[in-house]
Amino acid sequence: MSRSSGQTTVISQTVARIVVPIILVTAIALLFRGHNLPGGGFIGAVLAVAAFALVYVIFGLDYLQREILGISPDGSGSHRLVESYRWMASIGLAIAVLSSLAPLAYGLPFLTQGVLFLEHLPLYGELEVASAFAFDLGVFFAVVGGLLTIVGEVGNE
Amino acid sequence: MQPTPEVVLAVVFLPFLAAAFTPAVYRLLGERTAYFAAAVALVTLGLVTDQYLAGAHGTVSFDWIPSLGISLAFYVDGLALLISFLASGVGVLILTYSGGYMHGEPGQAKYYATLLAFMGSMLGVALAGDLVALFVFWELTSLSSFILIGHYTDEEASQYAARKSMLITVSGGLFMLVGFVLLVWASGQTMAIEGTTYSIPLLIENAGAIREVLTASGLFVPVLVLIGLGAATKSAQVPFHVWLPNAMEAPTPVSAFLHSATMVKAGVYLVGRVRPLFLAENAAVLGDWTLIFAVLGLLTMTVAAILAVSATDIKELLAYSTASHLGLIIGAFGFANSYGAEAGAFHILNHASFKAALFLVAGIIAHEAGTRQIDKLGGLRKHLPITAVIAVVASLSMAGLPPFNGFYSKELLFEATYYAAKDAGGIAWLFPAVAVFGSIFTFLYSIKFASLFFGDEPDGLGHVHRPPLAMLVPPAILGALVLAISAAPNFFIDALIGSVFGDVSPGEAHSFSVHFPTELTPYVIMSIITIVAGAISFPFYDRIHDAINAILRGPVRANWWYDNFVEGLTSTSIAVTPKIQTGLLRTYATWGFFAFVALALGGYAAAGVSLPAFSGFSVTLPIVLVLLVALVGAFAVDIAPSHVAGVLTLSIVGFMVAIFYILADAPDLALTQLVVETLVLVIFLLVLDRLPAFYGDAPDRFVSLRDGVLSVAVGATVFITVLLSTNASPDPLLKEFLAARAGVPAEHGPFFADFGGGSNIVNVILVDFRGIDTMGEISVVVMASLAILTLIRMRGRGETQ
Numbered sequence: 001m002s003r004s005s006g007q008t009t010v011i012s013q014t015v016a017r018i019v020v021p022i023i024l025v026t027a028i029a030l031l032f033r034g035h036n037l038p039g040g041g042f043i044g045a046v047l048a049v050a051a052f053a054l055v056y057v058i059f060g061l062d063y064l065q066r067e068i069l070g071i072s073p074d075g076s077g078s079h080r081l082v083e084s085y086r087w088m089a090s091i092g093l094a095i096a097v098l099s100s101l102a103p104l105a106y107g108l109p110f111l112t113q114g115v116l117f118l119e120h121l122p123l124y125g126e127l128e129v130a131s132a133f134a135f136d137l138g139v140f141f142a143v144v145g146g147l148l149t150i151v152g153e154v155g156n157e
Numbered sequence: 158m159q160p161t162p163e164v165v166l167a168v169v170f171l172p173f174l175a176a177a178f179t180p181a182v183y184r185l186l187g188e189r190t191a192y193f194a195a196a197v198a199l200v201t202l203g204l205v206t207d208q209y210l211a212g213a214h215g216t217v218s219f220d221w222i223p224s225l226g227i228s229l230a231f232y233v234d235g236l237a238l239l240i241s242f243l244a245s246g247v248g249v250l251i252l253t254y255s256g257g258y259m260h261g262e263p264g265q266a267k268y269y270a271t272l273l274a275f276m277g278s279m280l281g282v283a284l285a286g287d288l289v290a291l292f293v294f295w296e297l298t299s300l301s302s303f304i305l306i307g308h309y310t311d312e313e314a315s316q317y318a319a320r321k322s323m324l325i326t327v328s329g330g331l332f333m334l335v336g337f338v339l340l341v342w343a344s345g346q347t348m349a350i351e352g353t354t355y356s357i358p359l360l361i362e363n364a365g366a367i368r369e370v371l372t373a374s375g376l377f378v379p380v381l382v383l384i385g386l387g388a389a390t391k392s393a394q395v396p397f398h399v400w401l402p403n404a405m406e407a408p409t410p411v412s413a414f415l416h417s418a419t420m421v422k423a424g425v426y427l428v429g430r431v432r433p434l435f436l437a438e439n440a441a442v443l444g445d446w447t448l449i450f451a452v453l454g455l456l457t458m459t460v461a462a463i464l465a466v467s468a469t470d471i472k473e474l475l476a477y478s479t480a481s482h483l484g485l486i487i488g489a490f491g492f493a494n495s496y497g498a499e500a501g502a503f504h505i506l507n508h509a510s511f512k513a514a515l516f517l518v519a520g521i522i523a524h525e526a527g528t529r530q531i532d533k534l535g536g537l538r539k540h541l542p543i544t545a546v547i548a549v550v551a552s553l554s555m556a557g558l559p560p561f562n563g564f565y566s567k568e569l570l571f572e573a574t575y576y577a578a579k580d581a582g583g584i585a586w587l588f589p590a591v592a593v594f595g596s597i598f599t600f601l602y603s604i605k606f607a608s609l610f611f612g613d614e615p616d617g618l619g620h621v622h623r624p625p626l627a628m629l630v631p632p633a634i635l636g637a638l639v640l641a642i643s644a645a646p647n648f649f650i651d652a653l654i655g656s657v658f659g660d661v662s663p664g665e666a667h668s669f670s671v672h673f674p675t676e677l678t679p680y681v682i683m684s685i686i687t688i689v690a691g692a693i694s695f696p697f698y699d700r701i702h703d704a705i706n707a708i709l710r711g712p713v714r715a716n717w718w719y720d721n722f723v724e725g726l727t728s729t730s731i732a733v734t735p736k737i738q739t740g741l742l743r744t745y746a747t748w749g750f751f752a753f754v755a756l757a758l759g760g761y762a763a764a765g766v767s768l769p770a771f772s773g774f775s776v777t778l779p780i781v782l783v784l785l786v787a788l789v790g791a792f793a794v795d796i797a798p799s800h801v802a803g804v805l806t807l808s809i810v811g812f813m814v815a816i817f818y819i820l821a822d823a824p825d826l827a828l829t830q831l832v833v834e835t836l837v838l839v840i841f842l843l844v845l846d847r848l849p850a851f852y853g854d855a856p857d858r859f860v861s862l863r864d865g866v867l868s869v870a871v872g873a874t875v876f877i878t879v880l881l882s883t884n885a886s887p888d889p890l891l892k893e894f895l896a897a898r899a900g901v902p903a904e905h906g907p908f909f910a911d912f913g914g915g916s917n918i919v920n921v922i923l924v925d926f927r928g929i930d931t932m933g934e935i936s937v938v939v940m941a942s943l944a945i946l947t948l949i950r951m952r953g954r955g956e957t958q
Contacts, residue, residue: 030828035915038824040923042931046832053839086946089939096932108910111932113925115914117907128901130914132924135931139924142935147836149942153949155843 016058023051031140035130041139048140049147056155085148092141099134160213160233168204168241169231169284169294172197172277176270183266191256191627194269198248198276205241208233216286216358232286232358235656235667236502240283240426242653243509244419248276250513250631255410257627258520262408268308272411275301279419283426288337288355292330295387295427298420299326305415306407318403321719325400326420329390333427336383340434343370343380357430364434364663377435378445384431385449392424394487395457396715398464398480405472409520412472416479417513425486425505429661432490432498438664440493442581447491451577454488455588457481459595465602466698467705470529471519471609474602475512478555481599482508485570488592490661492573494580498662499669500569502654503646507562510642511551514635515606518548521632522609525622531605536614540621543629545610547636554639556603557596558688562642565671567596571680593683600691605698646671747867754870757878768877769884780820787813804841808834825919895922 027048034040055064065081103112113132121127175197183190218230231237252272259265278301281294299322307319340360345353349366360367371377388394393401401421405412415421428450436446458481465477482504489500521544522537523529538545554561557568574588642649647670659667674681694701711717737748776784790809797803811834818827899918902909913921923931 034917034920036917038828038917038919040825040917040920042923043825043828043832046829046836050832050836050839053836053843057839057843082946086943089942093935093939096935100928100932103910111928112910113913113928114908114910115901115912117905119907128914132913132915132921132928135924135928136920139931139935142939146935146938146942150945151840151843153942153946154840 012058016054020051020055023054024048027051031136034136035133041136042143045140045143046147048144049151052148053151053155056151061152061155082149082152085145085152087145089142089145089149092138092143092145094138095141096135096138099131099138102131102134158212159215160208160217160231161211162217162219164204164208165213165217165231165233165284166219168201168208168245169277169281171201171204172273172280176273176277179270179273180266183269188256188260188265190265190269191252191259194273195249195252195256197273198245198252201276201280202242202245202249205238205245209238209242213238216356218286218356221287221290226353227289227355228287229290230286230356231284231290233284234660235653235658236426236429236660237283239502239505239653239657240422241280243417243422243506244276244279244283247414247417247419247509247513247635248272250517250634251410251414254413254517254520254628254631255408257625258410258524259408260625264308264310267304268408271301271304272414275305275414275419279423282423286357288341288357288360291357292334292337295333295391295423296327296330298423299323299330299391302326302404302411302415302420305411306404308407308411312406314403315406318400318406321403322400324723325390325397325719329387329397332383332390333387336380336387339371339376339380339383340367343367343374343376346370346374361434365437367434368437378449381435381445381449384427385453388424388427388487389453390424391427392421392483392487393457393461393480394424394453394484395460395480396718398457398461398477399715399719401480402468402473402476405470405476409472409516409523412476413513413516413520416476416516417509421479421483422505422509425483425490425501428487428490429501429505429657432661433663436493436663442493442577443585444493447493447577449491451488451491451497451588454484454486454491455574455591455595457484458488459484459591459598462595462598462602463705464709466598466605466702467709468602469531471522471531471534471606472516472529474531474606475515475519478599478602479508479512481595482512482555484595485567489566489570489573492577492588494573494576495658495662495669496569496573496576498658499654499671500566500573502657502661503569503650503671504563504566505657506649506654507554507566507639507642510635510638511554511563514547514551514632514639515555517628517632517635518544518551521624521628524628525624526618528618531609533615533617534609535612535618536610537621538610539614541610541624543633544624547632548610549607550636550639552603552607554643555606556600556691557684558600559684560643560673562639562646564684565646568674568680568684569671571683575680575683589683593687596687597690597694600687601695601698601701604691604695747864750867750871754867754874757874761877761881766881768880777820780817783813783816783820787817800845801842804838804845808838811837825917895926898926 027044029044030039030047031041031044032039034044052064061081100111103114104110108114113130113135115131116129118127118129175194179190179194182193186193213233214235216230216232218228221227221229252269255269255272259268262268275298278294278297282291282298285291285294303319303323306322307315309315337355341353341355344350344360344363344367347363347366347370349363350359354360368377371380390397401416404415407415432446436444440446461477461479461481461484465474465481468474468477486501486504486508489497489504491497519529521541522534525541526534526537528534550561554563557563571589571592574592578585578588650670651668655668658669674684737744787810790806790813793806793809794803797806811830815827815830815834818824818830896918898911899913899921900916901914902912905912913925915921915925
């Protein structure tokens with residue numbers, strides 16, 4: 001059912017090898033700079049999924065699973081990778097929920113986001129830490145996990 | 158005295174709590190769980206007694222949904238206490254009795270847990286002081302009785318009965334809810350109440366103002382009918398009486414509980430509860446209230462009594478008789494005079510005492526004689542002497558014979574009908590006539606039940622065992638109660654019923670008394686007619702029984718309507734389903750788009766929106782170019798020869814939209830559009846090689862035309878929507894607030910939580926100001942992925958079939 005490597009051209013494989021890391025780094029950059037510039041958890045996540053999907057189209061899920069991540073197939077026909085995606089989605093959701101619950105401990109309403117300024121740090125000087133970032137990270141993982149589950153499972157057909 | 162909040166809360170929630178622990182208790186105690194449950198009921202009874210002895214009267218309230226003004230309020234008064242006494246007191250006896258009756262039956266843990274929950278729900282209904290709380294407990298009784306009636310889950314008859322009771326009582330409850338909502342609305346319209354209220358005592362306090370609002374808006378009768386539907390379905394009034402006889406599929410203790418103290422009493426309770434709300438002190442003799450409830454009640458009393466005579470099964474007989482007696486109570490409450498309220502209040506207690514006893518007797522007969530068929534039973538006195546005494550006492554009370562307690566309340570009903578007829582005259586004379594006519598049948602079936610213990614034994618009757626003590630003591634206690642009330646009716650009236658009478662009638666004293674008739678009044682003559690006519694016709698019981706059964710065919714039976722209705726619904730849905738669910742995505746898409754267009758355009762038309770005036774194109778050259786490319790892409794999609802080409806050209810449109818966003822100064826949107834478009838393109842390409850090269854056969858002309866029209870309509874709808882939504886700019890206050898709050902404040906400490914602290918306002922809105930939306934969205938993403946996972950995996954295993 002699933003594709004193996006070799007069906008696609010060498011050109012596309014070579015391009016993918018160069019492009020995919022760049023896309024992933026860009027995705028993470030988008031996630032981090034989302035608070036002050038265009039970007040954010042959702043966009044970063046979708047871009048990251050696009051990178052994975054590219055790997056999948058060009059190399060196949062088996063390759064991704066065996067060669068890059070070093071997971072052996074469990075023989076049931078479905079990919080163990082998909083299980084990891086599912087976990088990633090759940091963990092993302094949990095991060096988002098837990099970060100929204102945290103303010104309750106300080107007597108603030110559910111989902112209150114705060115901003116902390118750390119001063120006099122070496123190298124950085126002043127650093128702004130927004131608790132919204134934890135929520136954004138949850139969004140990122142939930143969306144990456146959710147979309148990869150879909151892509152992996154649909155592509156696996 | 159104000160009721161004690163903790164005690165009232167315990168009364169309602171202790172049974173639920175115990176129900177939660179019942180499965181664990183069952184592992185420890187096994188069949189003796191019955192006595193654990195009975196002990197819980199006993200504690201509840203003790204708590205109710207405590208409040209009664211303390212003279213509790215008033216409201217206790219706990220916050221529930223404060224933003225909507227809904228509270229978990231409990232209102233303790235005479236009526237609430239009476240029903241609580243019945244639910245918990247009869248509960249003790251029923252649960253003890255179950256210890257003997259349920260010996261060796263399956264599913265006991267479930268049985269006791271549900272019975273306790275049932276009792277708790279009923280206590281909740283009785284004590285509820287808030288319309289929403291009342292509704293919730295009301296439907297909980299329906300739910301728990303559904304489980305109890307369907308106790309024997311494998312049996313067809315149980316399933317049918319459980320479904321039937323659920324369907325009828327729950328749908329009635331929904332009508333009632335609409336009535337409640339209208340009441341709350343009315344409370345908001347009157348100056349007498351500040352804001353709106355769900356509080357029952359507050360509504361009753363301002364009954365006059367509420368009535369005025371309802372009458373002025375023409376909603377008085379609709380609200381009466383809606384609430385009446387709730388009461389009528391629950392209390393099995395004609396024509397909703399059909400579920401009650403089927404409910405006897407439940408184990409007998411459940412039937413006894415259901416019929417005497419709980420569920421069906423809820424409807425009667427509701428009528429009593431809202432009576433002072435709808436019935437003014439100086440109400441007309443034949444007002445709307447009387448016309449609805451007295452007619453409904455007397456009709457039910459008569460029809461159900463006739464049906465009871467037609468019954469062939471002792472539990473069926475008792476079930477119809479319950480409906481009949483509930484009709485009596487509701488009918489009595491329907492009369493605007495004080496006798497009606499007296500009769501209703503008193504009969505609640507009397508009916509519970511004799512009907513619970515009779516059901517438990519019926520359980521003994523069924524359990525020990527092995528049959529419930531009336532014509533197979535007789536002469537049981539020799540085998541079941543104690544049971545016979547109980548049965549005779551309770552039957553005579555049910556028949557309304559003096560000096561038993563049933564006589565007094567029936568006499569009060571006769572008085573109520575007589576005075577109503579005397580005051581109104583004319584057609585109102587039908588009230589006493591119907592009351593007497595129905596009572597004759599009541600007399601007949603009551604005597605028939607008692608006669609099972611006398612006469613000869615039929616041939617088929619085998620050896621009849623003695624019942625165990627656990628099964629004998631509860632009915633004996635109830636029988637003794639019947640005797641006690643009969644001996645000293647005024648004691649019980651002073652202690653319990655007097656205050657109930659005051660609670661259900663506006664502006665009445667909290668007391669009345671009954672006495673054995675010593676002179677020949679019109680209502681004594683009515684009683685005499687009833688008894689004499691009953692005694693004369695009793696020898697012809699079998700003939701009357703056959704005659705009724707001969708008439709009851711086809712559409713004359715309410716059951717016929719119910720069965721045909723349900724059957725019709727089922728067959729219609731079976732016929733319609735293949736047309737709607739073809740399994741073709743194309744069909745769903747067509748109907749989905751059609752519904753979208755119809756709803757959106759219909760909505761705009763209904764809201765009377767007008768399109769903004771056209772003010773000329775004010776776009777720059779780059780935007781025009783981008784849009785032109787998009788247009789070319791859109792045409793290319795239509796003529797694309799294959800799926801791949803179609804998807805690729807479609808993505809041209811998407812990317813052009815992204816560029817449009819960039820040109821329109823929306824980098825966040827453009828970024829999102831770009832990455833999503835890319836991902837969608839990749840996913841499309843992944844899926845495409847599994848699809849056929851193209852649709853294959855060209856669809857016929859009609860389908861093409863329909864699809865074309867539909868797609869133009871969808872496009873037009875979206876176009877109009879965009880025009881309308883961009884024309885209506887959002888509240889500037891909101892925009893200013895968000896813009897002002899998104900960044901870092903000029904003056905700030907090392908930590909702050911009231912500002913977003915970011916310069917990308919879109920992302921700050923997403924994760925901070927509207928974080929809960931985002932959380933909902935990512936939950937949807939995760940759920941969608943799980944759903945796809947499940948769908949695809951299960952298809953592989955062939956489990957979707």
